[in-house]
Amino acid sequence: MNRSWLEPAFDSGFAVIRALVLAGVLIGDVLLLQPAPTAGDLVVAGIGVALCLVAGRWVFGALLAQSGLLVVADALGASTVSSLKVLAAVTLFELALRRSGRPLALGAAALALAVAANRVEDLPAELLPVLYKMGIVAGLPLLLGSYVRVTRDAARRAHEDARQQELRTEEQLSAARAAERAAIARELHDLVAHHVSSMVLRVGVARHVVDAAGTADPRITQVLDDLHSSGSAALADLRGLVTVLRAPHDARDDTGPLVTPGALRASLETVVERSVQTGLGVTACLDPGLARLDAVRGQAVLRLVQESLANAARHGGPGTHAELVVQLDEYSVRVTVEDDGAGRAGPTVPGASGHGLIGMRERVHVLGGRLDAAPAGLGWRVTAQLPLPVPQMETQQ
Template identity: 55%
Template sequence: MNRSWVEPVFDTKYAAPRGLAVGAALLGALLLVQQPTQARDWLFAAVALALCLLGVGRAFGAAVAQAGLLVAAHACGADLIATLKVLAAIAVFEVSVRCPGRRPVVAASVLACAVVANRVTDLPGELASVLYKTGVVAGVPLLLGAYVRATREAARRAREHLAREEARAEQRVHSARAAERAVIARELHDLVAHHVSSMVVRVGVARHVLPGAGPDGPADPRIGAVLDDLHASGTAAMADLRRLVAVLRDPDSVGPDAPPLLTPGALATAVAAVVTQSARSGLTISSAVDEEGLARVDTARGLAVLRLAQEGLANAARHAGADAHAELTVRVDRDGGVHVTVDDDGGAAQRPELPAAGPHGHGLVGLRERVDLLGGSLAAGPAARGWRLRAELPAAPPYAPRAEKTPQRETQP
């Protein structure tokens, strides 16, 4: 809730500026409007000015003293009675705004008694006039101050209530997200992790039960290499799944002291491992990777580069075929911007038109979301002979992420 510009004017911390303003107004009235002609009037004016300054720290005492000064000035026949009444009313207003409890009523009662004392000779004939002046001088400041104080208290309670509601809403969102993460983590563990673990075990068993298998594995070394590769990939996938499930269940389990998923120095090695892994599927890959530039890329963009290379080469192997040729290019600008391109030639068939895309998966969707978060752009679509995936990651993400929608080509896994 935004505060009105008027509300801070009556805060206790601004009592000193208010007191100085009242003192300045008093000096202006004495010098420009009603200049005293006698020494006693200047004396009363000086005392009134001192009481204005005293009211900065002791509003109640200053208000009572202003009422006493009003009685003394009237008894001495001073010409500043009207000015002193205004100052006494302002003092009661300050007490009503700043002081809790019964002190505002006491200050207003003292001022009312002072006004009545000054007009006691007019009673009872001028009773109505005396009561009216008493109500105006003492009652109106009391009511106005009480209203301002009540309004400030209501605004303060409203802000506190809003802050509590925002905290509760944030807590509810946090609890809902935690419940969603728990559900996703449970499904990942019960469905994906269970099946991947079972496949890893079966691949390990297959190395020893295939025809011709000996102590060192199958008789055909090519079959052994494939099985070893499947076993290593499944084991790595299981490790990543366990880490992901742990993070989903308890995000705080990965603290600031935990090692990052990917360090900048290891990015070039990780990209090379992706190229080697993709080449095992039969895909011919030409890579041009700026290893020195990748050493300067931060972890967030580094993970994006790694996922772009993985998804681009995986789609090339899946859609263009094992006999296709793919080119991976990773270039880093001087300012830290990263450009990733994956091209394939469409396979040996060299068909002039690509086949209609099957059901879309979520690989490119996830890549686009990851690139958008970094403020970059992603384009994926048909090229001259095959398919091209191109992404640009800026060194510093702009305020408004931009995205370019293009056709997607992948099948539902």
């Protein structure tokens, strides 16, 4: 939150500087405005300067002393009474900046009584003018100082609240990123565990076939045994890690089993059907070659489509129409979801996390792809492009 250049002038750290300015005002009044200051004027002015300096640290005591000095100076007929009155009013303003409650009330009362004491010979005939002068000298700085203090405190609280909200937002974003990465890790570990399990099974079959033949080199049997043992240990470690990642308190509603490449098109059609059931109109164009997509990118495509259609239904509401296009070429797979925003905002779609865009960016970033999300007319367009792995690109070529 930006601060005005004038705000620091009222901070407590500048109290001494403000006191020095007041002392300079009094010295200038005596030396420049008084034609022939007497010794009494100089003494009173010196005491006033000392009290200004004291006010920088002990403002309440300085105000009481200035109120008493004001009465004494008037009794001595000093020419600096008017300046002392202004300085006392400014000191009361300073007190109102720092304190509230009883000290402030006592300080204002002391200054008001000092003003009344200097006009006591005019009472009761001049009661209203005296009361008016008491209100100007004591009441006005009291109100102004209190107003500045309250405004400054409110600005400080607003700044702290904004800072706390910024920290909470950063924590929520970090939590969303961590949750999405955990989901991706669970899926990748499921995939790796599946392939390692298949490899261990095939090594075991090969070992039994070699044993049954009875003509194998013992070194081959030893290598197969080592492979089987290492694969089994790796599989056990993976299963243990997956169990930790799938802890109940960390589970997410949108995280399910991995989709196999051949089932990707059917899974996408199921997502479209569920979106239509929520009131979202969907036109889908799915590339027939999706069955050739590997499991990791297939899973990413499925999650991107799920989140994008969920966001379209949530923010657009019933009556919104979305177009889904999933294209596969020799270098990448491209997902585009664009809605027209024609509906009215509907209820929150189950499973929408509120940080879906962050999760999609994390998922695409992990695979080295690119995601663009921006308004498109009244609606929204999400475009993601995921590069295909090198072996798959070579195969298609």
